[in-house]
Ligand SMILES: Nc1ncnc2c1ncn2[C@@H]1O[C@H](COP(=O)(O)OP(=O)(O)O)[C@@H](O)[C@H]1O
């Protein structure tokens with residue numbers, strides 16, 4: 233059985249879709265079978281970031297409504313043959329996703345893939361709760377600013393209350409992915425400090441992705457940054473995050489810093 | 504170091520929790536209403552005098568249908584005190600207010616002649632075992648994890664201890680004292696059912712609002728010297744006092 237991961241945040245524009253694609257492609261490069269699933273019905277984006285927008289025939293809504301079989305809707309990546317996309321519908325609204333339909337699709341995907349990575353829509357309403365419902369783990373995408381941190385805190389509360397795992401009395405694994413970390417703004421002190429974000433959210437960190445034009449460049453050519461430019465700083469940070477997601481234990485470095493703070497954070501944790 | 508946190512004139516606000524019946528209708532509504540009538544026939548007076556909250560999350564109806572539903576319930580003498588899970592577009596002036604943050608409790612026992620379970624009924628109240636009427640011993644609960652934004656902990660019976668932080672946008676309402684082994688960034692109301700001896704303790708004070716026995720203080724009224732410190736707060740008369748710990 234594969235693992236279901238929801239990439240979620242509460243707030244929009246923080247980097248969920250970018251991260252879904254980048255982590256999916258990074259895991260696929262470890263020779264694991266990966267599907268990325270777009271739950272943002274009505275505002276789909278993942279197909280663009282994956283460079284598959286011209287190949288969408290059927291989508292998740294068609295599968296749920298029985299108009300297409302799951303294999304017909306899955307789009308295989310042109311570069312990695314163990315990476316797939318299940319697109320969202322752009323023409324329906326999120327009410328077209330039914331809880332029973334989502335449950336069936338998730339159960340099927342788990343049987344065929346090692347990783348099922350769900351790109352959540354923004355917000356805390358139906359679309360977001362359906363995307364997290366069947367997750368085994370969550371990647372909480374947060375930018376180092378107050379509003380994003382508070383929304384993430386709200387989402388973590390929902391993950392602990394509204395997921396199947398939580399309802400069964402189990403714990404859903406939650407990981408913090410700090411994205412759009414701007415080295416210059418950090419130096420000027422106009423972003424929340426990494427340690428403050430960690431202190432407020434108190435879930436383990438799996439990576440810090442720098443703000444970088446490499447991300448925009450990758451999305452312009454329709455490729456996850458971990459495929460477009462595997463040597464770029466954001467790609468390397470995503471590769472490391474994917475390894476941590478898969479259970480490896482690696483030290484984390486803050487972009488633009490030698491080591492410093494993190495010795496302190498981990499030191500404190502161990503104490 | 505003891506500081507006076509308030510001037511002497513204070514408004515009293517108190518938190519109080521009530522057990523409400525939550526009705527979660529299913530589509531089609533006319534069939535659901537028939538089931539409800541059936542239930543009411545079998546357990547006369549079930550809704551009499553009970554606060555009823557209507558849960559419409561995941562229910563695909565619009566404002567007109569919601570209005571009609573409230574009227575249909577009123578015809579059955581079911582008076583709705585609040586609506587949970589409604590999209591803003593479903594609500595209009597004159598409807599019962601939107602509610603959120605309800606937490607499930609044990610199901611109501613429906614006394615009925617027919618043993619068929621009443622599956623459409625849930626109720627909403629603090630998540631805990633029923634508390635006996637006499638309270639000789641002080642009740643307390645310990646919560647081992649942080650309280651997240653949007654969550655609320657309501658425990659009118661006694662003390663609340665939280666091993667973790669209370670986030671901005673969350674709230675803790677206790678009948679007794681509140682102990683927070685972490686940062687207090689949200690709202691805390693201690694002694695909420697009339698207990699002037701209740702106190703609030705926290706490792707790091709960054710609260711949005713604190714209240715003891717209804718006397719309250721907003722963030723901007725707090726002494727800046729206390730912010731970020733480990734602090735205890737208590738009431739002397741109508742004045743909230745505070746001192747740093749350690
Ligand atoms: N690390 C980054 N550096 C620069 N731009 C980024 C980065 N991450 C995301 N972006 C940009 O931010 C915007 C929002 O990202 P997206 O992944 O669509 O967010 P979400 O899915 O959370 O709404 C996009 O234009 C994306 O290219």
Ligand SMILES: [Mg+2]
Nearest residue numbers: 248249272277
């Ligand atoms: Mg997105």
